[in-house]
Amino acid sequence: MRIAIVGAGIAGLSCALRLQDAEHDVTLFDKGRGAGGRMSTRRVETSAGNAAFDHGAQYLTARDPAFVAAIDAWAAAGVVARWPAAGDDAWVGTPGMNAIVKHLADQTQVHWQHQVTALRRSDAGWHVELLAPAPLASAAAVDAPVDAVVIAVPAEQAAALLADHDPAMAAQAKACRSSPSWTAMLAFAEPIPITGDIVRHAGIIGWAARNSAKPGRSGPEAWVIQATPGWSTTHLEDSVDSVAERLHAALADQADGPLPTPLHRTAHRWRYARATATDRGALWNAGMRLGAAGDWLLAPRIESAWLSGRLLADQMLAE
Known part of the structure; x- marks a missing residue:
């Protein structure tokens, strides 16, 4: 099949790679300027050097055997490392959280800065419609009809497309x-007087x-501060x-x-930071060849987003 995936986060990329392994033709569209999404890393030049902030997801954990194997592969590729300060089972992307998304995206065909605003069906198949005309480099991929569409964005955005x-x-x-979550980023020229590297629920x-x-x-010394959901x-x-x-x-x-x-x-400001999840895993309409994946279908964890994308790909392949 020719498949379009809207959203190149962990769920969309997990789904894409699983489908690619089965020799399907997959193209991803993402409104972001580059890899990251809710696993973004922001870099800022300061007088003390380049400061980096993981201002979305802070770390990830692994419980499912398939995801444990994925993390082991990422560790071997040098894109994750353990972070004991957050827990014995905590991992982070290196040199930033977005390294994981970038590593996966490099193995797929992603069109960044392509915000899909609507989906349209014709006798030829599915078509994606963009906020603005596509650059010449990707115009052919946008105009070409596809056999199936996967929506891998936050639930609120998915609802509008579905x-x-x-x-x-x-x-x-x-x-x-x-x-939602408001997140502040502060850089200092010297370490600040806080014992330990993490502050929780204060x-x-x-x-x-x-x-x-x-x-x-x-x-330099860099801090990420995330407000409580209520305050945000x-x-x-x-x-x-x-x-x-x-x-x-x-x-x-x-x-x-x-x-x-x-x-x-x-x-x-993250408007869609932490999903209130269901236990559906993934959604697939075989008759229309339309599906959805994301952490909102399992649990608000990076592992859950990855598993949801994989589950959806398996349902599509079973068809």
């Missing part, structure tokens, strides 16, 4: 609401980590500067002394 074609599937996606802080202490990192929801429409200031102050409250002036301070 609504005109499979209302029941769209309703399941719509029922899986995601909680006031409005749900999680904070000394990102520069993760394995494979370099550059209440302050969802606040300005970036206001949120960065509030989370900076919250981090300072956890320090044993005053914090130096940061070299860099900003914040990022």
